[in-house]
Every structure is written in structure tokens, then in C-alpha cells.
Amino acid sequence: MRYLLTFAILSLFLPIRLETSLVLLRPFELITSLALIIGLTTGRWRGLTFPVGFLLLLPFLVWHMVSAFSVDIENGLRELLQMSAVGAFAFVLAQEARRLDTRQIMNILLFGMVLTLAYTIAWHVDHGYSVGWKHLFDPRLVFTFLPIALAGLLLFASQSKRRNLWFAWVGLLPLLVLSGERKAFLIYFFLTAALLTRGRLAAMVPAIAAGFVGLLVLSTAIDNAYIEKQLQSMLDPLRMGQYEYLAANGKYAPGDTPSNVQRSFAFTLSKQLISQHPLMGVGTNKFKNIIDTEFRNLPDELRLGIHGEFQRILTENGIIGLSLYILIWVAAWVRLGRVLRLALFHELIGAAHARLLPLVVLVPCAFYVGTEASGTRAFVTLILVSLLPELTWYGLSFALHRARRSHPTSRFLGRALPGSAR
Template sequence: MALILPLSLLLGLTIAILLAGPLPFVAPLLAPALIALGVLYKHPSWGILGLVAMIPVEGLFPEGSAITGGKLVGYTLILVVALQLLLRQLPEQRLRSNLWKLLLPFLFCYVLSILYSRHIPLSLETLRQLSVGLSLFGLTLLLYKELDLLWLARLMVLGVSVSGVIALDNIDERTGRSLGLLTDPNYFALLLTTAIPPALLLALRARHLLMRLFWLGLMVFLIFGLTKTGSRSGFLIFLLCLLGALWHFRAYRRYIQPRHFGFILLALMIGAPLAFQALPDEYVERVKTLAFIKQGVRSYDDPSLGRRTSYLVVGSQVIAEHPLLGSGPGTFPLEYAESGFAVAFSLSPNDPNLHRVAHNTYMGMLSEVGLPGGLLFIALVLLGLKNFQHARAHWLQAGDNHRAQLAAFMGLTFLALSVFLLFLSIPNSKLLWILLAISSGMRLETTEATAAATLPEARPA
């Protein structure tokens, strides 16, 4: 209380200086910024929620902007958490994770690959981008105990839905695909697909009919948006998530009586044709082209599939030439530009764009960082999936269906993202590293619960 008067005087003096300076419009923002800083200091986990909500709308800021909403929240959150660590308001023990045993060797291989990279400045820039995800991994580990995962699911679904409303009509005239805010239909499909499991979770957890209908409506909107992207990989991953949800609820089959089968068959007979008819003809034809993938790089009936196959060919060649340390982080586009595929699968003669990424995070890691580093990264993702599976199995066995359901659907979100890594090069994805940390937090919760259950009961004196 004694600091209120001097702090108020300092705030007033600072505002007066700003008003007299070259940037007077900043002065009115100072007081709200200080209030926001105080709120973030008291509830730092809200910063993680804010970052998750901002991921889908990052495209609203110009590319390469020095200040964006995500950067502002991220830097402030790092400052707040660092200060709380120094003041011992956050215990360092929260950084415990079973992922470090894979992450630390991966980072060692990554740095070693940079030292022998064919283009060190490009590799250092790639490391800088990866450091964003690594920072979020550490922040989420530290703040996991205060993190409300249901709110994270809500903000993820709402953020992706808002981005869809804004940019669903942003259509590529050449391909007819919805591009989203980041002008990339595949990344837009990634956001839509990863938001579908949380939307279903929220619909199942809603207590009121109107809220349940609201979340179901958003889920239908996300599925509709997925069809507008024309993403074949998104369609396959959506089906995978749907099967995963059915597998999670397989125990409920004992509640199905023989008389219910008629209604189920009737619903399938009516719903399946309607769902198929609701799909745009262009999307159905695009999914059918998956049959051409067996033709490999000579699949000129669909240049997109041929181009993706060429990435695998070039990546395999790089692995054969540099098996241990790769060609260096971020250097795959240089390798691809030097291959004959770059010209053969050029998007446009006027703008050839020969330097293209691997469009496969795992192949990119294996070719750029080498087999040891790439395999460690793949093992890291698999361990994250195993953490979610372990947490779900533990809470089911403990009879806590709510936590088991949360672990299952967070795991399905991570599954959708990890499978999408086969079609996009996004090792620095914020959502990837946040979900990895959440998987570790869930696994640690089950370990602590098991340890608490096995402690001998205290005997009365």
C-alpha cells in the first residue's frame, strides 16, 4: 500500500513525458498496459491461453512485423515468468519432464548440424525460429498446473472459427482453394483439423443444450471450412480423428440394445449419402486423385502429388550424402533448387520459386539435421502421443472419466497435428510445442497420483 503513491506519481510523470515526446499516442495506452501486466503477473497461465487464441489470427499482422499480438504477449510472459523464477514464486521442479531425455540430445544434434551446415546464416535463422517453440515448451511446463485445458480448448476453437469467418472467402483464383489468413490452404486445413476434436469435447462437456448446439455448430462449420481448403491430407486426418473418438467411446457399446441397431442403421443410411452429397464436387474429385500417388514423381495428372513425391526423393538423396549431420537446418530449399525437380515442378514460368521446403517436417529433420537428430525428433513426437495415451488409460482405470476424456481429446488434437507434420514443414509450430508440454504435464499428473495412492496411510498416534 505504501508504494501506491510513488508508483502513481511515476506513472503520471511517464505519461507526461510521453505526451510531450514524438509518440504522444502511446501515452493513453500506458495505464491499460500496466493493468494488463499486473493481471498477467497474477495469472501467467492466461498468457498461454492468449497465445493459443492468437495462433489462428496471426495472418492479420503483416508478415515480418516487429510487433504483433503474439510477440507482445510472448515477450511479456517470458519476462513475467523469469521474474517469478528469480523471486522463487515458481518452483523450478515444474520443469521436470520425461521429454527432456529426447529433447536435449536432439538439440545437441541440431547445434552440431549448424556447425557443419552448408549455409550457417540460414541455419542460425532456423534455430531462432525453433527457439520460439522451445520457449513455449518451457513456459507451458512451468505453468501447466494453473492451465485450464477446457479454456484452452474453447479459445482454440473460437480462434480458428474467427479466422475462418474472416478468411474463408479468401480463395485462390488458380486452384479455387480457401487460403485462410496465412494464404496457405494446407496450413489453414491444419488449424481447422486440430480444432475439430476440442469442439467435439466441448459439445460433450456442455451442460446446457444451447451451449452443446453452439459447439456442435462450430464443429460443423470447421468441417465445412476443411472442405473449402481442398486439403486431401486434412480429409484423411479428420477421418483418423473420428475413428480415434469412436475408439475412445467403444466401452459405451454395452449400453446399445438390439432394438437400437435399427435406428443406427437408419441414421447411417440417411446420413452417409447426405454427407457425401454435401461435399463439393471439386473436393470429391481432389480426394479421388490420391489414387495417382502410386505413380510417383511422374504423376503429371496431379502435379501436386508429383511435387510432394519429389521432395521425398531429394530428401532421401540428402540423407544418403549426409547421414549423420544432414545438410544443415533450413537448407533443404537449397538442395531442392539444385535438383532437376525444381524446374520440372515449378509453379509458374514467370515466378518459378525453385527454393521449396520439404513439406514434411520429419523428412526435413532427417535430411537437414541428420538421421540421429531426425529420429530423436520423431521419437519426441511419439513419446508425446504415448503420454496422452498413458494419461487416458490411467484416469479410466481410476474411474475419472472427465480427466480421461480430456486426455483423449487433447491427444486426438496432438495426433492430428503430428500426422499433419507429414505434409507441412512446421517444426517451430507453437501449438506443437505447447501440446508436447501438456502431454508431459498430464503424464506427470498420473505419476504423482500413483505415488500418492501408494503412500502408506498415516496411523493415528
């Protein structure tokens, strides 16, 4: 079952999809359905569990689906099928959480991501792209999630393995620069500051400031127009593109990028729709329908959905939907803090673990869903975030149980796990 869950996550990075008239199908739905059938028919789950992390997901998923039906029946059925798939994944993960060896799963995920990364780079180089490796939509997301997985392993790695992981971490930097995937670079940048300062916020601020200075120097030193433009856009992350200039002149303003212009247009339209429908929103997926019907003459690169779940949910699901969504994130942070304090009290982890884990997982995931278009990956990320406290506690308990079986006579089994740093 652990392999099915791991492969389900890895399948979200594969460029394998089947577009039907109603829904977009990926291997994720097939693997999740198989895991659900096996669990229900083999008696594996004799006593079903409904942890807090799973229950917190239900109100938002239901509201998201009801909001979709308010647009039209076909849209509602589409979201019903998607919510059924992601809900089944959440249910299977909730039942299996106490049995999962999180370290083994992370190793498999990391190996699968490295293979996907190698395939993505090889494909782009073979097609003549020496930089800007973003033409494969699904595989390119590995640039974003590989740093998170690698940072998680660095956090809990033993001293003997940590050096090799740091070499891999440094080697990842030039690949991210060449990829042009800005959100991946910023996540890597933040995680580097967090790891080097051991999660001490007072030390992270000057580290991040020094990093931006280094980014400025790098942007002026690199002799490549594309990479220089990507780095410059990261130095001014709040800058919005001029979509009015594009609509009036048929070309982008100097220094603008298609993504910045699209975000500017989407933000302006969102503000208008939010002011008109603040409480319940316009309805799930209605934003794209409005663009397709009322802005047909705009360039295709502007007629896209909202890239950012917080903005999309407020626009389409209103204050009610956003409140339910934010509740999941706040509850995950608070509940994870309690789990880590309990683990620290019992000396299962060190103080650095307790400081770093929320920063390594929750902050990058929030940044990802806040800058990426909605879809199955955004919902799976939300599920992993909501169940993170349960996965963390069971993972630490599993590691302790394994240590006791390996060293039954040791009197240090209550100490922090290997690799912990105070």
C-alpha cells in the same frame, strides 16, 4: 499468463508477419517474450520445474540447431533465434502447466479459431473464391486444428452441451469440403470415426472403410471440378505426382496436382540425400539450398521445402535427429497412457476418455507434422505433444479441485468427470 499463452498459439493462425534479412517474425515471438519476462521478473515462478516432457525436447532442439550451424553461420543464427523462441514457449508452458485451466483455454482457443475461420471464408468469398479457401497461408491452418479442438471439447463436454457441439461438428463438414484442405478433411474423417466408436479400434476399421465408400460417392456426386479432384486425391493418398512429365512437357500430367508433383520430387531427392548422409543428414535447411542451387530451372512450385517433418528430419538431421524426434512422440504416448490409467483408477475419467484422448490429440498432430512444411507451428505442435501428459494430469486435478469447491458436501467427487462414458 493463461491468456498470453493462448494468444501466442492463436497468433500462429494470423497473416501477420515481418520478414527480415535473417528471420521471419510473428506476434508469437513478441507474446512469448512478454510472458517469459513477466514470469521471471514478478517472482511468479519461485520454484522452477523441469518436467519430463520439457527435458525430452531439449536434445532434439539442440541437435536441430547444431545441424543448422553445420550448413553456415547465418543459417545457424537463424535457427538459434527460432529455437530460442519455441524453447521459451516450452519453458513458460512447463512452468504454468500446474496453474492452467485447460477447459477455459480450450474455449478461448475454439472461439479464436472460429473467428479466424469466419475471416478466412469471408476473405475468399469477397475475392471471388467460392471453393478452394487456401490462399491465405497462415489462416488456412485453422481448418486443420479446429476439428482437433472441437473433438477435445466433445470428449469432455457435459451431456447438456454435447448436443450443440455435435451440431457444430456436423456443420463443419461442408466447410471443410469447400475449403479443399485435404489434411483437414482426413483429420475430421478420422476423428469422426474415433468419436462415434468411442475409441474402440475394432469398430473404427469398418467405420473408416464405410467412410471411404461415402467419400467415393461424394466425389462422383459433386459437380465441381476442383472439389472432385481434391476428393479423388484423398481416395488415393499414396499416389505420387509425375514431376518428370512436368519437367519434360512444361505441364502437369492428367490428374496430377502441384502439391502431389512437388511431394514426388522432394521424396525422390530426399532418398538420394539420405543414402549419402544417413547418420547426420545434410544439415538443417540444406535441402532448400540444394534445390535453389542445383535445380534453378525447375518451376517455382517444385522448388519448395519438404512437406513433412519426419521426412525432413531424416533428410536434414539424419538418423540421430529422427531418433530424438520420434522419442518425444513415443514417450508422450506412453506417459499419457500412464496418466490416463491413473486417472481412470481414481475415477476422474471414464474408459472412453482413456481410449479416445491419445487418438483425438496425438494421431491428428502426428498426421499434421507429417504432411506440413517445417516451421514455428510444427515446433509448437511438438511442444504441446511432449507436455500433453503434464497438461492432462494438471488439467484433471484442476477440474477435480474446482468440483470440490463447488460441491464440498458431495460424496461423488471421486467419480468420473461429467460427460464421461464407460
